[in-house]
Amino acid sequence: METIFDHNITKEEWLDLMGCELDKDEKSEYFELTDQVDAFKDLAYLFYHRGDEKKAKKYIDKTQDLDCIASFWRTVKHP
Numbered sequence: 001m002e003t004i005f006d007h008n009i010t011k012e013e014w015l016d017l018m019g020c021e022l023d024k025d026e027k028s029e030y031f032e033l034t035d036q037v038d039a040f041k042d043l044a045y046l047f048y049h050r051g052d053e054k055k056a057k058k059y060i061d062k063t064q065d066l067d068c069i070a071s072f073w074r075t076v077k078h079p
Contacts, residue, residue, distance in 0.1 A: 003030070003039045004046050017045055037063050041072065048076050 004014075005027070014022040034042070044060035047053075060072045 001036050001039055004042050
């Protein structure tokens with residue numbers, strides 16, 4: 001499963017996106033609770049946060065969930 005950890009998420013990015021400090025327990029819990037669809041959503045948020053809207057679109061589209069896709073764009077375009 002591809003996740004944000006495959007793309008070298010920083011501690012600062014983790015804090016911005018997840019709202020808590022990154023430690024080994026958080027990372028372990030992430031893998032326990034995250035399925036591939038959620039991982040794609042997290043990747044989309046990570047790349048949008050990094051300013052790469054093209055990659056964000058690539059990952060959110062991989063969810064193949066129209067409600068999820070619409071919600072993502074509403075969230076990032078209208079914070």
